[in-house]
Amino acid sequence: MSYRVVQWATGSVGKAALECILDHPDLELAGCWVHSPDKHGRDAGEFIGRAPVGVTATNDIDEILAIPADAVVYAPLLPRPDEVAALLRSGKNVVTPVGWFYPTGDRAAPLQQACYDGGTTLHGTGIDPGGVTEVFPLILSAMSSAVTFVRGEEFSDIRSYGAPDVVRHIMRFGADPAEAAAGPMQKLLDGGFRQSVRMIVDTLGFTVPPEIRTVHEMAVATAPIDSPIGTIEPGQVAGQRFHWEAVVGGETVVRIGVNWLMGQQHLDPPWDLGAAGERFEIEVEGDPGTFVTIKGWQAEPGDPVDRKNPGIAATAAHCVNSIPYVCAAGPGIRTSVELPMVAGRAHPRLLRAAASGGSGE
Numbered sequence: 259m260s261y262r263v264v265q266w267a268t269g270s271v272g273k274a275a276l277e278c279i280l281d282h283p284d285l286e287l288a289g290c291w292v293h294s295p296d297k298h299g300r301d302a303g304e305f306i307g308r309a310p311v312g313v314t315a316t317n318d319i320d321e322i323l324a325i326p327a328d329a330v331v332y333a334p335l336l337p338r339p340d341e342v343a344a345l346l347r348s349g350k351n352v353v354t355p356v357g358w359f360y361p362t363g364d365r366a367a368p369l370q371q372a373c374y375d376g377g378t379t380l381h382g383t384g385i386d387p388g389g390v391t392e393v394f395p396l397i398l399s400a401m402s403s404a405v406t407f408v409r410g411e412e413f414s415d416i417r418s419y420g421a422p423d424v425v426r427h428i429m430r431f432g433a434d435p436a437e438a439a440a441g442p443m444q445k446l447l448d449g450g451f452r453q454s455v456r457m458i459v460d461t462l463g464f465t466v467p468p469e470i471r472t473v474h475e476m477a478v479a480t481a482p483i484d485s486p487i488g489t490i491e492p493g494q495v496a497g498q499r500f501h502w503e504a505v506v507g508g509e510t511v512v513r514i515g516v517n518w519l520m521g522q523q524h525l526d527p528p529w530d531l532g533a534a535g536e537r538f539e540i541e542v543e544g545d546p547g548t549f550v551t552i553k554g555w556q557a558e559p560g561d562p563v564d565r566k567n568p569g570i571a572a573t574a575a576h577c578v579n580s581i582p583y584v585c586a587a588g589p590g591i592r593t594s595v596e597l598p599m600v601a602g603r604a605h606p607r608l609l610r611a612a613a614s615g616g617s618g619e
Contacts, residue, residue: 261328261585262288263578264350266341268297268305268315270420271355272333274566274574276306279331283609284582288327290315293334323348329581332356333574335424336446343372346380351584353577355384359392360453360460360593373589380591381584382450383600384573385555386412390538391454391514393594394550396461402544408458409513409541413531416518417485418557420567426487431495431520435476438495444474451502451514458512459504461595468504468511475499481524496520497529575602 263285265276279285290302292315303311316322322330323344330345332354345352346369358369359382373380383389391410399405416425425431428446430438455470477497483490490496501515522530531537536556542548555569583597594600603609 259582260284260286261581262286262326263581264289264291264322264325264327264330265302266291266322266330266332266345267334268292268302269333269335270567270570271574272331273306274571275331275333275578276302278575278578280308280311281606282578282581283603283606285578287311287313289313289322289325291319291322292317319344328585329353331574331577331581333577339369342380343369346372346378347376349376349378351379351381351581353381353383353580353584355382355388355573355577357449358382358453358591359387359450360457361591362453362456366591370591373591377589379584379587379589381580381587381593381597382453383576383580383594385569385576386410386516386538386573387450387454387514388573388594389576390540390552391451392457395458395540395542396595398540398542398548398550399462399544401548402542402546405462405542405544406509407511407513407541407543408462409515409539410454411513411515411517411539413517413534413537413539414519414556414569415522415531415536416520418567420570422487429498429518431485431498431518432487432490433495434493435478435495438476438498439474443498444472444500447500447516448472448502451500454514455502455504455512457593457595464504464506464511466506468506471503471505473499473501473503477519477525477527477529479520479524480526483520483524485520490520497525499529576600579603 263279279287290313297315298317300315301310302313302315327350329351332352337356395408395410429443430441452470476495479490479492479494479496483496497519499517503510504512538552540550555572579602580600
C-alpha cells in the first residue's frame with residue numbers, strides 16, 4: 259500500500275523529510291506547504307536539489323486541506339494547534355517533531371476531538387524529544403527488572419547545527435545570561451521534554467506522582483569565540499545545559515537533558531564534551547543496568563559546512579518512518595508506547611535490485 263503524504267514546511271527538518279518521503283517505498287509525495295512567498299509555485303524537488311518531482315509547493319493552507327492525502331509531516335519552526343486541528347479534521351493523519359509526544363489534560367482535548375472528527379491520528383516523535391528521550395530508554399528498560407533510574411542525554415557542539423537564526427534568536431547563544439534566561443528556549447523545550455519524562459514515569463509505573471523540575475545552566479565566553487552566528491564576546495552565552503528531572507520521594511528517577519556547547523575552549527564554567535565527544539547517552543539503572551552511547555547523529559570534525567546535519571536527518575526519518583504505523587492506528591493522539599515498533603526501509607536501489615531478481619531463494 260502506498261500512502262500519500264504532504265510535507266508541511268521546508269526548513270532543515272522539512273527538507274530532510276522530503277528526501278525521506280521520496281525514498282520511502284510505501285509513500286508518495288502528494289503536496290508541499292511552504293511559508294515564504296518566494297517558494298510558492300516551485301516544484302518541491304528544487305528544495306532538495308533533485309529533478310522535478312511533479313508536486314508544486316503552495317503557501318495556501320486551503321489548497322493543502324483540499325489535497326487528498328493520508329498523512330502530513332508537520333515540521334514548522336513553531337507549532338500552531340489550530341493548523342494541526344484543521345489538518346486532522348480534513349482527514350489527514352499528522353506526524354510531527356514539534357510537539358504532542360505524550361500530551362495530557364486540557365491541552366490535549368481539542369486535538370483529540372479533532373482526531374475523532376476527522377477519523378485521524380496525531381503522533382509526535384523525533385530524536386530529542388523522541389527516540390533518545392523516551393523510545394530507546396523504554397526499549398532498553400525491558401532488559402532490566404526493578405528499575406530505579408533512567409537517563410537520556412545529548413552532548414553536542416552547537417556550532418554544527420544548521421540553523422544559525424535559531425541558535426542566535428531562539429536559543430540565545432551570544433546573548434548576555436539575563437537575556438538568555440528570559441528568552442523563549444526553556445518554554446519551548448519544556449513542553450516536549452516534560453512529556454518525555456512523564457511518558458517514562460507512567461510507563462515504568464512509578465506510583466507516586468513526581469515533581470518534574472527544570473534546571474537551566476549557562477557558561478559564558480572568557481575570550482572571543484568564532485562561531486557560525488558571529489563572534490561571541492567575553493561574558494556572552496557560549497554554553498547551555500537544560501535538564502528535566504522526575505523526583506519521587508526525594509530520589510531522582512528520570513533525567514532527560516541536553517548539553518550544548520559553542521566549542522570546548524574559553525568557557526566559564528570550563529565545560530567540555532568529555533573524552534567521548536559529541537554523542538547521545540542512554541542509561542538504565544536496574545537489574546541489570548544498561549549504558550549506551552550513540553554516535554553518528556552529530557557532524558564529525560572536517561565535515562563540509564553544507565553537509566546535512568545527521569541529527570536533523572534522524573529527526574525527519576523517525577517521523578517519516580512512523581507514517582505507515584500511524585495511518586494504521588485508530589483515531590486519537592497516539593504516543594510511541596501505543597504504536598508498534600517503527601522501522602525504516604531499505605534504500606530504493608536495493609529494493610529495485612530485489613524486485614528485478616532477488617536472491618533466488
